Amino acid sequence: MPRAYRFFLPGYIYHITHRCHNKDFLLRLKKDRKNWTEWLFEAKQRYQLSILNYTITSNHIHLLVKETGNNVIPNSLxxxxxxxxQAYNKRKNRKGAYWEDRYHATAVQDSGHFIRCMAYIDLNMVRAGVVNHPADWEFGGYHEIRKPKSRYKIIDHD
Structure with missing residues (x-):
């Protein structure tokens, strides 16, 4: 049976989560998280994906994005x-699933929900005990805003 079509309304904000297959730590290496970040930047450039926040952990990702047009979010993801x-499987000479099922998307309902999503994403690695402050986690929107990099500007600041 085919999967149900996902419909994203233009102008709406969505909290996206995507977990690695079997909750494996496939994003544990910095180079794998960096690769994911590079593709996120490419999606922003190619599809005009509006990125409000993100964090990349060792086994899942969080994105807060705004649907800006026709299938921008699905095409980007x-x-x-x-x-x-593909890059991971090629490097590891591996076959099989990398992601556990489809990504999960939740529409942000109001400003309170938006603030809770921002805090949840920013504090993910703090709650996990990996860092003491969100600015210390290199692969997240909070770090980018507090310590801007010259190479990538992923977060939409407007």
Whole structure:
């Protein structure tokens, strides 16, 4: 049976989560998280994906994005997830699933929900005990805003 079509309303904000297959730590190496970040930046450039926040952990990702047009979110996630999986599987000479099922998308309901999503994403690695402050986690939106990099500007600041 085919999967149900996902419909994203233009102008709406969505909290996206995507977990690695079997909760494996496939994003544990810095180079794998960096690769995912590069594809996120590519999706932003190619599809005009509006990125409000993100964090990349060792076994899952969080994105807070705004649907800006026709299938921007699905096209972007297809590019990011597929490219990340292909690069990892090729490097490891591996076959099989990289991601656990489909990504999960939740529409942000109001400003309170938006603030809770921002805090949840920013504090993910603090709650996990990996860092003491969100600015210390290199692969997240909070770090980018507090310590801007010259190479990538992923977060939409407007």
């Amino acid at each position: 297809h590019l990011i997830a597929g490219s990340t999986a």
